[in-house]
Each structure stands twice: as structure tokens, then as C-alpha cells.
Amino acid sequence: MDLFLRGSPLVAVATILATRSWVTHVFLGLVVLALTVPLGRVFCGWVCPLGSTLDVVHKISLRKRKELKKPSPTRWRWVKFAILVGILVGAALGTQMLWPFDPIVILTRTADVALYPLFTIAVSSLLAVMVRVPFLEGAAYRAYSFLHAAWFPLQQPSFRLVELFFVLFVVILALEKASSRFWCRNLCPLGALLGFFSQFRLLHRQVDESCTACGLCRARCRMNAVEDDYVTTSAVECIACGECVSVCAPRATHYAFRKPARSGTVDLDRRRFMGATVASLATVGLLGIGFADRGRRGSVIRPPGALPEADFLDRCVRCQECVKVCSSTGGCLQPSLWESGLIGLWTPVAKPREGYCEYNCNLCGQVCPTGAIQRLPLEVKQRTKMGLAFFDKSRCIPWYRGEDCLVCEEHCPVPDKAIRFDQRMVRRPDGSEGLVKLPYVVEELCIGCGICATKCPVVGQGGIFLTNANEQRWIDSQFSSQ
């Protein structure tokens, strides 16, 4: 998944454009883009995992239909170009908007926070049933040990927005019912980008005289790239999947580096181009003036090593790789809702009451495909402040009830303890008096990892909470480009 993300040309182009800087992480994406010029959209036909998924879905759902069908309309093809124009205009203005649309990101996101947990929960539930059956019990526990050793999260992770991600994904799959590769033909901005460069391709579909005009190639073409004469092929839309070659009974079709009869238009007229541009400008403007109040902004706690907010938003493609990897350790990261406005939707935020940043872990920076989270060495990460903890004295057990607790202090991973306590005589609500250890935060030492808030035993809202006060966000050339 990671390799695909790094190889997505759209991620590469949009990230470089939005950040106006060279981003080493996405180099592979540019290589793929460069290959498109000679070869055409082979990425779409042979590499794209979402495309392959759609092909499989198509095969399964429409297995029975073998007869020739009328090719579906081509009138929606322009939409993908409009989306691409919108993304690129936005990126040129410094606002990265590819994250809802990039196919690799969509697939990664869905797989990470919805499909993978669905899979693990299915397996775990099966094992839980096996455990109840006497003669299967031993096998079940051996399976648990095996899976836990490397594969599975020890705690079943749960994420916000999984339902939404899953539904959006299912919608894309369901569009296969309308036509094969509906997403790739009409909506995919990555396909549009590759299609644009694909105009200049050198590898073309060739049809020789033995063609019997049976029409099978036109009917079976996933992308509806073959035209009525069965010879002319759209250089923009053809993904070189080779279906036409394999169905051609007289073997009249093949691919070669030779100029053939072709059409090479990008289906976007000037009016629609302008429309997309204006829509993009409006979106960028609206995102820019989108309002997030101070309370919500203060709760946006970013993973350690996250770039300064503006750069972070430009780079983060919302793939949820960090969110997933975090769930296997401390489990603090979640896709954001409205904390940082619509512009920050689905970006990773730490939710310290739900999980904490593991002191000896820097995995989020390691998996980030665009460097939105820098790859910090462990020693650097351990002193990078994500936020600051505050006691809520009306909810903290020693403060409001006059009884010792100190679970927060016990778990504080800072070697010199960022949570300490004063032992004082206090009068309890019942009138009795006693010595109580009253905790406080040492602001200079607190790194905002949030384990105190996670482990606080108070029911509901905890006796200690975090804001992003004191957060350290900086670009260090040493860590931002690996």
C-alpha cells in the first residue's frame, strides 16, 4: 500500500505544487508520470490497485452477461478532467484538495481504517467462537498467539468515520453496475492526469486487415476507448489492458510503437475548464475563511513531528496510514472531524482520552508517504512536544475527593516525571481531614503524549486533559526529506 501511495503521480504533482517545494517522498510518482508519455495509461490498466479491485468486482457481479452490449455513453468523461483542473488550480493556490479523490488514497484509507479492522474483527470473532468449543480451544489460542506475534493489533482498534469511508468505497464499487470502470472513465482525477499525458503516447493499439469487424473489442473495452470503426482508439482513455487483444478471434489486434488511427482528445471544453477553475477558486476561498473556534483549534493535537499546520495540511493526503499504525501501539490518532475546519477534514489528530502517544514509538513519521509527519529519530521524538496536560481539579480524584490516586503520575513516561505531586493536609467533602498527594503538571517537561488522560480512571471526561499548547511544529531539513 505504501509503495502505491508513493507511486501515485497525482499525489506527487499536487504535493509538489501545493508546497512549492521538492518532495523526495513522492519521487516514484513522477517516474510513473514520465513513463506515461511513451507507454500511455498502463498504470491504470496494470498497476492501479483500485482499478484492479474494480475489475474483480465487475467480473464477480456481472459474470453471467456475455452477450454483446451497447457501449455505455462517453458524455461524463469530462468530469474527471474538471476534478483534476480543480485540484491543480487549488494546489497552485497552495491548498491541497486531492485527498477526497485520489484513487490510491481512497483505497488506502478504506483498507486501513475499515477493511483491515473488519478483517481482524472477523477472524477474532471466529476464534472467540472456537474457544468455546472444547476440542478447538487449544488450536484457537495457538492461532491467537501466532496472529498476535506480528500481524494483528492486540487490541481491536476502532476509528471514527469508518462507516463513511466504507460507504464511499462501496459507492465506487457499485458504480461498476453502470459501466465497467465507471470510476476510472468518468471520475478519477489520477486517470485524467495520466490521460492528459497519454495523448502523446508512443505505444498504440494497432488493427490490421484481418479484422472481421465483429465488434467484440469495442464491447469488451473496459474504458470504452474503441470507437465505432473498431480501429480508432482514444489515446487518452486507452489503458492498454490488452482485453481487446485477447478477445480478438482473428488476432487482428496488437500493441506497437507505431502511429495508428487514433483520436486523442481530452474531453474538456473551454466552458467546463473555466467552470472547474472558478469552482476550485471558490472552494479554496471558502476553505480559507472556514471558521474553527479557539476551543476546537486548541484540541487539534498533531502527531509528533507534524509540520507547521499550513505545510502539514498541504502535504497530508489523509491516507490514514499513520492512524492505522498508531492503533497498533498507543492508539491516539484518529481522522479529524471538524476540529480544524473543513480544510483539515480527515487529517490525523491525537485523542488522548482514547489512546496515547507511545513514548518509544515513532512509527507515524515512518509511514507518512508525503512527509507531512517528519521521520524523527526516537530521541528527538521523545522530547518533541505535542501539547500540554492540564488537571481539571473538579474531576481529578485527589483534588475533588481528597483521596490518593496518581495513576497519571505512574504512567508519565518522562524519566523525570512531568507529573509530580504535593502531599498536603486537605479537608474532604465528608469533613474528615487527611494527607493527600495532589498532582500537578511540570509544564517544561510535559511532552503532551496524553497517556495520563488515557489512563485516568475517572469515568467519562477525565480529570486531566490536553490541549495543543506548547506544541513544537518546525521544519527540519534533516527530518523532512528522508
Next chain:
Amino acid sequence: MNRREFLVKSAACLAAGACAGPWARLASLAKAQPAVDLAVVQGPSPRANVRKAISLLGGISAFVRRGDVVVVKPNMAWDRLPEHAANTDPEVVAEIVRLCLEAGARKVKVFDRTCNEARRCYLRSGIQKAAEKEGAEVPFVLEQRFVKMSIPEGEELKSWLFYRDAVEADVLINVPVLKSHSVSGLTIGLKNLMGILGGDRGQLHHRFDKKIVDINTVVRPQLTLLDATRVLLRNGPQGGNLRDVQQMDTVVAGVDRVAVDAYGAVLFGRDPAQLGFLVEAQRRGLGVLDVKRLRVEKVSLAA
């Protein structure tokens, strides 16, 4: 027959009945009665210290019989290295595993419900590798395997979730590490058993002294072996500073877990009578707190 006679006679009958059944077990226990209450061994090799301490208590066969399932419960709650002294020394755990298997144990399990992510704790404590090398199973704790048990003698807690493997084991050997702790003062053996508890353990931290003793009325380890190879003097229970760690190269072993903890407190330089949970444990009859009343055998092993 008057009421008093009736009570005396029925009590005698009950006692006779109770003795008759598990007579063999009692006999073997009587035979295993160690000559000393506490074995304190100091020396450069943690493994040699463990062997000596257990032999002073009558040898491992006094505790583990052929075919037993043994649970060895170390402290491996934290994602820290052995030298940080937040977890039990891996060599100490490994040696106990070896002795148990030598004594014919069918299976030795080593586990802990950790505070940091379990895989990190198991790996970085060094215990997983060391114990597995000696033939132990070192499984991760599964939430589904906690069972709710009532605590008949509980004063604060009437029931809690306990780990099935620990409760069902034939022999439970508690292997705590000696270190500082802000709530209890020290964390030693009685507190180490929190690692077999499920649920939200943070709830145990207020009125801790009573609650930890409640827990210990249900789970009774047959042997407690305190690891004081390295002792975390400050910033416990997880530390992180090497300057907070003192090398003591000592293990303390005993059947009386209160006594082991009390001796640990003395080693640490604390007065056991000032530690609330130990005072509470003695009051409830779990063991002896006054180290002077015990037969302590101290041995120093040369390098």
C-alpha cells in the same frame, strides 16, 4: 448433648473430614516446610542467586510437582530495557522457568497485563526471549480470558476480573521487581499481582492499600521471589533514568509474601510498618510484617 458440645463435636468432625481427603497433599506440604522463612542471596549472577535462594527454601520441588502447570508472574509492564529496572530481570525469570521445568512442570507460562503496548513490553523487557529460550510459554494477555471472581474477604472490592490462567494454575510464582511507586510507596509482590487483573485497574489506585490486599486474599502465590538485582530508587514505577537505578544484586525469596515485601522495604531503606498496604496485609492475616520475627538466612555468593 448441649449446644456447646454439639458445636465442638461438629467442628471436630468437619476438621477430621477436611483433613482426611487431602491428607497426602498436607503431608507433602509438611515435608516441604522450609527451614527458613526468607532466603536473601546476594551475588553477581542473578541466576545463581535464584538457584541458591530456592534451595534454601527447600528446593523447587517443595513448590512444583511433576505435571504441574506453573504460572510465573514477573513485572514486565513497561516498555523499558532491563537496565532501567522497571521490569523484572530477564535472567531471574529465565532461571525460575528452568527450575520449574527441571522439577517436571508440564507447562510454565509467563505473562503480564502490561501498561504500555504489550509487544513492546514483552520484547524490550527481554523477558519474552529469555523465558521462551528456557522453554516457557510467553503468551499475550487476551481480554476474553479474564473471569469475574468474587472476593469473599474483600473490604473495598467485592469482585474483580482475574486472568484465568493465573487463577487456574497449579502453582503461581510471583516474581516482582523492587522499585519506587508514588501511591503505594513501593511496588513489590502484593502490587505485582495487579498484572493478572483485568478491567480498569486505575480504579484500584484510590484506597489502594485496602484494595490491593482484597485482591491478594483471592490469589495466593505459593512462592514469591523478589528481584532486587537492580532497584529503581526514584521516578518509579517506570523510571527511564539510569541514575535512578541502583545495582543491589540481590534476590529475596519466601512463602510469606508479606514478609518478602517487608524485607524488600528494608532493603530499599524504608520502614515496612510505614507502608499502608503491608500494615493492612498483616492486619488481615496475609503474613508477617515484622522482619525480626522471621528466620532469615542471608547468603553472599562470590563471583
